[in-house]
Amino acid sequence: MTWRQLRVLIQHLPPESSTMTALRNKLSGEELTEQAEKGEPEKGRWSQLEQLTASVLDAVRRLEYVTICANTEKKRDQPEPPTPTPRPGAKPRKPKPKITEQAAERLFELINGGAA
Numbered sequence: 001m002t003w004r005q006l007r008v009l010i011q012h013l014p015p016e017s018s019t020m021t022a023l024r025n026k027l028s029g030e031e032l033t034e035q036a037e038k039g040e041p042e043k044g045r046w047s048q049l050e051q052l053t054a055s056v057l058d059a060v061r062r063l064e065y066v067t068i069c070a071n072t073e074k075k076r077d078q079p080e081p082p083t084p085t086p087r088p089g090a091k092p093r094k095p096k097p098k099i100t101e102q103a104a105e106r107l108f109e110l111i112n113g114g115a116a
Contacts, residue, residue, distance in 0.1 A: 010023075014047055046087065051087070054085040054087060057085050058082070058084050058085055061082035062081075062082060064082075065079065065081055065082050
């Protein structure tokens with residue numbers, strides 16, 4: 001095994017591994033502060049277990065939402081749909097834009113030949 005292969009193996013260990021914990025424990029206070037300021041946890045890797053846990057959480061929230069909607073008579077009493085658990089490296093979905101009353105009227109005019 002070359003030194004480069006060893007370095008690559010160590011760099012790709014999960015953050016909770018004993019080796020990565022030992023490396024973090026050896027850092028000085030200044031180095032820890034510097035890493036904390038430059039850190040971007042939302043870009044960090046997740047293990048397969050964390051990905052599966054987030055998927056289960058999303059599924060449970062969706063089932064809860066569907067159950068509430070199915071047992072609610074009035075549509076205005078229904079809750080907002082749940083937002084998915086944020087994953088590292090994935091941007092959150094943009095909410096669908098809601099059309100205003102004025103925009104709906106303008107669209108109705110355009111559809112019915114009001115542009116002429």
